Amino acid sequence: MILESSSFIKGMLLGGVCCVLVTLLGHIKTGHTTTKSHDHRHLQGPRKEDILNLSKEKRLELTQSLRVYCIILVKPKDLGHWAAVKETWSKHCDKAEFYSSENVKVFDSIVLNTDDMWTMMRQAYKYAYENYRDSYNWYFLAYPTTFAIVENLKYFLLKQDAGQPFYTGQTESSGDLQYVNGAGGIVLSVESLRRLYRIFQDPDKCPEHGGVIWKLSEDKQLALCLKYGGVHAENAEDVGKKDIFNTKSVGALIKEAMANSPQEVVEGCCSDMAITFSGLSPNHMHVMMYGVYRLRAYGHTFNDALTFLPLPDSDND
DSSP, rough: HHHHHHHHHHHHHHHHHHHHHHHHHHHHHHHHHHOOOOOOOOOOOHHOOOOOOSSSSHHHHHHHHOOOEEEEEOOGGGGGHHHHHHGGGGSSSSSEEESSSSTTTSSSOOOOOOOHHHHHHHHHHHHHHHHTTOOOOOOEEOOOOOOOOOOHHHHTTTOOOOOOEEEEEEEHHHHTTTEOOGGGGGEEEHHHHHHHHHHOOOOTTTTTTTOOSSSHHHHHHHHHHHTTTTEEEEEEEEEEEEESSSSHHHHHHHHHHHHHHHGGGHHHOOOOOOOESSSSHHHHHHHHHIIIIIIOOTSSOOOOOOOOOOTTTOOOO
């Protein structure tokens, strides 16, 4: 009898494990095969020549047509970064708002009353659509450790159509899921935001609390929800095929370049048209702000009054 009871219990346990595995596999299949396989495109900004060939009127029309709304997700523990983002790059957005997990008296924010990152992201996008869908055509979401050069973002978006369903940043893969890594920032077109808002209404396709068996990161959960609306992650890069949304800091990227290609540290590090860097301290954000927006090298010919030409055959770039 004891042996029979033991076998029965083992059978019950084995059966339970099998049920869990079947449920898990079914959940994964539902989340990853809802649409046809999609190979992400490599989106590029315009070449300088493309812009110079346009009339001044057309250039002005293009720049005025780009309206970027910035979403920064913050928590009380991020106060130092929150202050740095508020004082630096976020001022260059057409409108920037901070979405906080809870009320913080020292800063204005849209209070979400949750510290779950996926729920925060979901509520932020919902709020943005309901309040700003007719005011902006691009929606840029960032974390408080991200530094963004918004002018480079707008330059990159000159060739993109906000009426098309796509979102972009630095893409990565997790199994057969392609998603935009949130650390480098996420850009949604207004059409992709419209579709996402509609998907939010279906909890079977886009659950508010994510997966049942394990918890996906918020950027992966976003990708799963967007796939139901035919919105896919597209990698953003410059004309030299370098990533322009970076999930690491400038310092980390330079160290990697020094280790991998010490003869080409500058060229091997980062794109000249980089849009974001991640993992920055508040002090580093202020240094970046100085380097990007204050420091001027008069040897380069953009709007400078003077041009200092290098000697023939010199290595001066």
